[in-house]
Amino acid sequence: MGAVLERYASDVASAMVATLGPRLVGVFLHGSAALGGFDVRRSDVDVLVVAEGRMTAVEKSAAARALSNERLPCPAHGLELSIVTFSAAQNPTAQPAFELHVTTAPEDTKVVDGHEHGGDPDLVLHFAVCRGAGQLIGPGRPASEVFAPVPDDLVLAQLASELRWSAGHAPGEYAVLNACRAWRFAADGALVSKIDGGRWALGRVPGPDGELIRTALNRQRCLPAAELDPRAVRRFVGQALSRLAETPA
Template structure:
């Protein structure tokens, strides 16, 4: 994965030249819990200003699965301007989004969209733990502090989405990491969030988290009861609401 991440950075340097501010690895690759069987390689690229159509086309071609095969589930990469990274909003603007997972390969021009709310947490993780790939400016100089109320709102949005669109283990462990942020402001991986929560619950909730952790690690484990998952997520949402009140 290290060689691949370096090749992604080289491709961005070739595309943006002197206008490249930096290429930053984030997500499970820096927070922990990375598993090549199911994890994406998460990358944020920052450029000085808006990209041209030629640059976007070149980036899409250089990052394609055919040109640059990913050793993990896929590449999840967004390119944003320095201004967007310095002024985080609820829906940060982006220049280009690239996904190379086999079942969801896509290239999205940000100029046709109203922004991407998922970028908010990516910005926050990059500021606290993002790893610069190749030359560029350190992440804390590039990504401004994201307001706590914006992070809480996005965590709540992700929790509501997860119960209808994601596997049960994803929803449970995402709820654990959201709970952790509500308690001490730390942004951690889903695995670390689950481990942290295990020390604070017992009974059915503890068993639910243990099963979710096993399933996340691809260990043999029972199916999760959707009703139990929903109850656990609803409890996490109530904690987020209390924190933001």
């Protein structure tokens, strides 16, 4: 973790200490900042906050103000932060409940009150990554004590859901590398970054698929690279979905 990112993460943790006080269980860095492949030009700073008990409206307002880009400028693409209860982290479901979600990316700035929603399926993978690789920022309990193991069937289902979404909505390099990441999990149960998933898959496919992955890796790193053929991307994602479907939970 670079010094600038480390300082920003520490400031986020301090804001959560000020908001939640002794009810704060921990602030955890996850995503590419924890798994690898973080790039300030395109990566979000992914943070998961765990608290004892549900948040009040006053606490949510205070957290939203403290985490805003005006109050706490993000040194990367943006902050993506969710606050969940310790009970939710200990009892993972297909759509975990959350207290508050804050994003500060310029094109997607929002504050979402979790009490008005049925939950967030994205938290399935966030929980799994935090348990395996989450970095505790500031005071709190270690991730292995905070996050219960996430059942493989929930991880597989969410990986498949993300792949289907990415095929129609995400940039080609995101879809291809996410497919590589899902393939890696189907092969050996490891949750890795998109970059590491692409590197792992690169030596396992010949010809056009290998070139597709190589091009996706270059584009993800903001290196000069050709446009990806949407048909090739959809085909590659389809192959990854088939692998996930064949993987026993």
